Amino acid sequence: MDLALAQGWFAELREAVSWKAERRWMYERKVDEEEADAAPAAILQAAQRVVSGTGVAFNSVGLNRYRDGRDSVAPHNDHLDEIVEGSPIALVSLGATRRMTIRAKTPARRWLHVDLEAGSLLMMSYATQLHYTHGIPKTAEAVGERISLAFRVKPPRASAGARGLYR
């Protein structure tokens, strides 16, 4: 993706989103729902690009904000009861590059590192969640702020909250 676009989305989301601590603020929506107006434009644009580029009908996006190298996400797999079976997860990265560690759950626990650069899209398959953990470790390096958008396909009931767009 164009770096200038990624930088624009980053700047908009920093301002428009009421961040709680450093992470996790969840929008649940369908791209064509009328409540879509309530989401920041950057989220709608990103959702449209990710849906059209991947062909996957993502209907949920979770936001994570890493203020600096001390903010991290422990190794985990996504809650499989909260996503449609077989559906992938897409991560869009904005801001500073952070390194993700992906590690097999079973011996010999093979691992790999992926540098998540601004404007990049990382797709993780459903099977990845069964067999691997992923996390963003802390780093002592002087890194700037990062925001990631995690797109998921949630079952209809889980995505139809009382408040429609938000959950």
Ligand SMILES: O=C(O)CCC(=O)C(=O)O
């Ligand atoms: O920030 C990221 O790219 C990873 C986020 C993550 O692991 C998650 O939302 O489950």
